[in-house]
Amino acid sequence: MENKEKKQTRRKFFFKTATAAIGAISTAGIVTQSCKKKVEEGETVSLLSPDGTLVEVDKANISMAKMPAQGKEARAGIPNKKFVMVIDLARCRNARKCVTNCQKMHDLEPGDEWIKVFLMQDSNDTAPYWFPKPCFHCNQPPCVKVCPVGATYKRTDGLVLVDNERCIGCKFCMTACPYSSRVFQWKDPVHENQADHDYSPETSVPHKVGTVGKCDFCPDMARMGKLPTCVTGCPNGVIFFGDKNEDIVTNGTESFRFSELVYERAGYHFMAELGTEPNVYYLPPVDRLFDYKTGFKTLTNEQKEFYKKSIVKKH
Amino acid sequence: MDLDQKSTRTLNYFVPQMVTISKSGILQLSILILFIMGGFYALYIQIVDGHIVTGMRDNVVWGLYIANFIFFIGISYAGALISGILHLLRVEWRHPIIRIAEIITIISTIIGPAYILLCMGRLDRLHHLVLYGRIQSPIIWDVLAISTYLIGSIIFLYLATIRDLAALRDYPFKSKWRHTLYKFFAVNFNGNSKQNRYLERGLNIMSAIIIPLAVLVHSVLAWIFGMTLRPGWHSTIFAPYFVVAAVFSGTGVLIIALWVFRKYYHLESYITKIHFNYLGIILMILGALYAYFTFSEYLTSWYGSETWEMEVLYKLFDPHEYWWWFFFAAIVGVVVPILVILIPQFRSINSITAVSVIAVFALWVKRYLIIIPTLETPLLPLQDMRPEYIHYTPTAIEWLLTFAGVAMFCFLFFLFSKFLPIVSVVKGEEGTNYAELRKTVMQRIIKRT
Amino acid sequence: MKSVIKHILIISLVATITTDNIFAQKKKTARVQVGYFKNYDKAEHLVATLIVKEKRYVPLSNGVIHFYSVSDTSRVLLSKIHTDNDGKAVFIINDDNPKIIKGPSGVFTFEVEYEGNSSVNAAKRKIAIKRGDLEVSFFQKDSTKSIEVSATEIGLNDQIIPIEGVNILLYVQGTFSLLNFGKEKTDENGIIHIDFPTDMPGDTTGVLTIVAKIDDNKTFGTIESRGEMNWGIPIEPVKEKQRGLGDTDAPLWMVYTLIILLSAVWFHYLYVIFLIVKIKLVNGSI
């Protein structure tokens, strides 16, 4: 069918021509993928190769292959990168697109969220605010320290990933993570998109029963120069992502120098006192674009009550 | 091997019980087996359907299983610490109870870790612990410590049994296999002075080693919790707290076991009120120590009143949540045993056993209260629409496996009692050896100075 | 007569409205957008984006986009290209493509069209561009590093004319995006000068990519040019950490402690087992 709404999945396409192999990449989000439909001979697609040159390729020559790193490479990290995320709390209105995008990309069940949006209120007298929270990819990750088999590990590019082919499911990392970032696969996973794919810790799919999963900062996308799906999904540009080494973060439309942004907007670490040294920075919810109540719009009454109750300090 | 009169009498008393089983015994046994089968059935379901059949979810990732694990490792202290210490101190009244204590140790050190396995998502990857083990993880410490402890306990029990095995070897059993079995394990022991010396040396070494090892095992266990940044867990006194709680419950279980065997095998002449009194007093002292730790732990966290510590405390003190359990576990379970044992008029075999039951059950509840309320209090608000992700309720599967564990405990005890007299038959001659030991120690000290 | 015409008009109006309504229920509105891009390697292309209105506009994949070159008098089909998952179709402009018609005063006019199908309406859009070019040069005097960009266009007779008064933006290329550090209007020679910030990190050797851009200009589309310079502050190469709580290998003290503890215990176990063996062997009399 022609009228197929774009479905963003982790299918990776790899284009081969008779002369050269070119990985599809986009600098300005121009061209990337083609459809996996059967194609007629003779049709061509245009591709932008990683170095920015354009090539027209016969569609029949396009084949699919896996891009994300595997094995040793997936444990080492992308060379000379230090990925950071900056979350601007002043812009969040609980649109929850980060959550749903992430669930779609990682094939998660409806209740399982690798990025969550909390309604927070620091004290009864202060204003509530929405608080998107992925895994913080801590530099001193308690989860990595306690893993008995090294199934969860820290890479040189700052990412903390889980290898669900090594994980023994002891759940120690889940009790060790102070930020409730980890999600257990309690039952056999239902795979909509990914069942036919090889596993890589960089894609975190397919899931395996009895193992742990969590936000992975989409390193497979980073390898293609693309932003994590929560970043591109957010309609309000709340989430910035980038490389601390090159000091640039972007939400897809705006780019800032990471150091300046965090300096000028008084960026902070959530619960810095825990000493986990997160790689996620928050910009405080000042001069907000939305009242926090806007975030209730998409919710059912039951959910509203639930949220309101959950932030009230009992004592 | 030559036996003195008393030993012969004991042996003659026990052997018939070892080779026969009464009708009511068969009934009890089949009930146990029924429970164990129930456990296997639950295990089968859990393996087929995944952990979704348990009450555990993303916040409360550890539940009944881990509480049982701590509990069983805790009661394993009965043997290790108590028999180790009693042996080193040459306490005369230890003989009738030491065998039971050691068997408790071994059985519970086998059953306890089984619960860890039940809690693991991927049993099929157990070998990863060897392939990829990271010694920075307290779980690896635990694996090493518990396996070392188990083997140590087995060696200890074996050493303490060699004399009896020799006696059994020489007993005219009808069945041949028993004979071969005892012969093999009796390692030609015939009680000559050299053998006695070696045996005593081995026993001394093992009882000296088993004590620090037992302390270490439970400390490591406590560190699994203490090392995490969780309210109610991240506490420096957790290791000693766990150790004391463990000896407390271990003593309690020992008293109960003594009572049961006394009734079951009519051992009134072997296990007397003295034993109950002494153990009761140990229980009381440990109870006081345990109460002191509990008070210290909760007083500090209440006084410091960190947000998250307070959240946990409020859960424990909230009548709608855990207050009655907490009341039972931290107050009733300690105060009642102490009072009953403290006042001589209350002290009787039955009352001491009754308060032991209370104490043991209270300590099980305490383990539950250590695990669950903390896990129900993550640092971030619990905003999950799925109620089972907020409150933990153990499922039938978990209960089945819990009861199966207890049944297994009794069953293994029963098995042991069919192979070994439940009370040690032959006494050693440690009197002389003790003097010898003291002499050598003194000599060494003199040499040094 | 007048009233008749009026009536007919009204009727036809009503008719169109109703038919429109009928179709509106069945057919979705499509839109096609088009942009002209000139890459830093001088490759030129048109990007057509096909979007369709669901609740909001979403990209439509695998739709066929027709690319035409148009002049006042003619409309030549250049290519038919399928849109990708992002609803984009790219047409590469080759200099020697005879089908591309050059309009008066050097303006090229293209049209993209989507013909629609049973459930989506047709859509088309025109674009008229002049072909321009950017040239970046780098100068370094003492500690000031400056960039000169000159913008030119190709006139009717292929002569090169400086573009005056066009905005040029300067960026540093990042992994995921371009970071803007300057913007200026060209002078009458089509030239701008911008100083490069002194505190920009580069890669491990300090090299970074500087991009100059005319961005989405009405006349010139998007033109990009770039150059690599070692003007950045070199970053420390990231090395793998060795031996720590969170690393693969444990701290040495931990290894030693463990070995000492375990071997102490196990040595005694072995000794005791040795004693047991001895018991077995000294099978003498009492």
Ligand code: SF4
């Ligand atoms: S947020 Fe939690 S899971 Fe993520 S790195 Fe930190 S401790 Fe580990």
Ligand code: SF4
């Ligand atoms: S659950 Fe898996 S990843 Fe987590 S600590 Fe255990 S083995 Fe490591």
